[in-house]
Amino acid sequence: MKQNKPFLSFFLILLICLSNIFFILNLKPITKVQATEIYDGEVKNIFIHSLIAYPEILDTKSKYIIKKYDIDCIDYIEFNNMLNELYKNDYVLIDINNTFNVNENGIAIKNKIKVPKGKKPLVLGIDDVVYDPSKSGNGMVDKICVDKKGNLYTETIIDNKKEISYNREFAPILENFVKVHPDFSYNSAKCCINLTGFCGILGYRISDKNDSFRNKEINDCKKVVNRLKELGYTFACHSYSHYHIKKTCVENVKQDLQDWKDYIEPVIGKTNIFVYPYGEWEIINGDKLSQKQQALCDYGFKLFLGVGIYDFFTQMPLNSNMKQKILFADRKNIDGYTLFNRQEELKKMFDPIKVLSKYSIERHKLK
Ligand SMILES: [Zn+2]
Numbered sequence: 001m002k003q004n005k006p007f008l009s010f011f012l013i014l015l016i017c018l019s020n021i022f023f024i025l026n027l028k029p030i031t032k033v034q035a036t037e038i039y040d041g042e043v044k045n046i047f048i049h050s051l052i053a054y055p056e057i058l059d060t061k062s063k064y065i066i067k068k069y070d071i072d073c074i075d076y077i078e079f080n081n082m083l084n085e086l087y088k089n090d091y092v093l094i095d096i097n098n099t100f101n102v103n104e105n106g107i108a109i110k111n112k113i114k115v116p117k118g119k120k121p122l123v124l125g126i127d128d129v130v131y132d133p134s135k136s137g138n139g140m141v142d143k144i145c146v147d148k149k150g151n152l153y154t155e156t157i158i159d160n161k162k163e164i165s166y167n168r169e170f171a172p173i174l175e176n177f178v179k180v181h182p183d184f185s186y187n188s189a190k191c192c193i194n195l196t197g198f199c200g201i202l203g204y205r206i207s208d209k210n211d212s213f214r215n216k217e218i219n220d221c222k223k224v225v226n227r228l229k230e231l232g233y234t235f236a237c238h239s240y241s242h243y244h245i246k247k248t249c250v251e252n253v254k255q256d257l258q259d260w261k262d263y264i265e266p267v268i269g270k271t272n273i274f275v276y277p278y279g280e281w282e283i284i285n286g287d288k289l290s291q292k293q294q295a296l297c298d299y300g301f302k303l304f305l306g307v308g309i310y311d312f313f314t315q316m317p318l319n320s321n322m323k324q325k326i327l328f329a330d331r332k333n334i335d336g337y338t339l340f341n342r343q344e345e346l347k348k349m350f351d352p353i354k355v356l357s358k359y360s361i362e363r364h365k366l367k
Helices: 004-027 063-072 076-088 170-180 211-230 250-268 291-299 336-341 358-366
Strands: 036-039 044-049 091-093 100-102 108-110 113-116 120-128 143-146 152-158 161-165 192-195 234-237 273-275 303-305 313-316 326-329
Touching: 063 336, 063 358, 076 170, 076 358, 108 326, 113 120, 143 211, 152 170, 152 211, 192 273, 211 250, 234 250, 250 291, 336 358
Parallel strands: 044 120, 091 120, 120 192, 192 234, 234 273, 273 303, 303 326
Antiparallel strands: 036 113, 100 108, 143 152, 152 161, 313 326
C-alpha cells in the first residue's frame, strides 16, 4: 500500500491537470490571430459634425435654421445607414494617430498602414461637438454622458423634460454598431473627436469664467473623456475659437493656442493633431512657413487636416524645396450637402442614396 501512494497522488494530479486542460479548451473560445496586411491604397479620411439627433424637432424650426443644419449635418438615421454601408464595403476604422510617426528630428512622416486582410482603412472624425446652449432645442442633443455601467448616452431637454437616449448621437450609435460588428474597428479604434473650446466641449461648460461652476463641469466632463478614451476615441484640436485663419492675425492665433492650453488641454490631454477651422489654411508666406503656421508648429502640432474631396496625404507646401515641410491630409465632409451634391465622389466609398433618411428626402423635395 505504502509503495502505491506516490503513484496514486501522481495519477490524481495528472487527472486534475488533464481535466483542467479540457475544461479550458472546451469553454474558452480559441482566439484567432487576425491576419493583417499593408494597405497601399489611399486612406479614406471622412468627417461629420454632431448629428441631427431629433430631425422631427428640427423640422419645426425656421427655414433658415433648417437649411443651416441640413447643409452641415447628417441625422442619426443617416449615420447608422452610413456605418452599415461602409461596413458592407469592407471598411475598417483605424486610429488616426497610427497613420503617422514623429522621427528623432521632430518631423512627422506618414506610416505604412496595416489592416486586417481584405479590409480598407477608414479614419472617421467628428468636428466641433460643442452643443452650444444658445443653439439647444434645434434638434441636437445637449451633452454626452456615461452611465454607471460605462455605457455612453446623451441628455437632451425636450419640452422642459430631460430625454435620455442611447441611440441618437455618434458615440452611442458607434458603440452599438461595433458590439454587433466588432470587425468594423481595428485594434478598438473608433473616431477622432475634433474639438473647439470657446463654449466648452461635449456639452460641458469647461471654459466658463465662473470657477466654481467650471470645476464641477470639469469633473463631470473628465469622466466622459476618460470613458471615451477607454473605448478607443481620440481627440484633436480644431482651434479654441473656430477662427478663419486667413482673416485673423498671428497674435490671435497665439492667444487661441493659449486658451486651448489653459481650458481644454487639462481635460483631454495633449494632442499633436490640428484640424483647420473651416478647412482653411495659410501654410506659407513667400518662401517660408507663415507666422501663423509657425505658431501652430511651435505649439507641437504635427499632423494638419484640411477639407477636400480628393484623397490626399502629403507634405506641404507642394512643389517646394523648403526644408521644413508639414504633414497634411485632406478629409471629405459627409453632410446634407455632399450626400445630395457629391454623390459620384461618395460612391467610391458608399452609395449616398442608401444613406439618406426620410427626413432629408422630404426636406429636399420641399426646396
Ligand atoms: Zn468646425
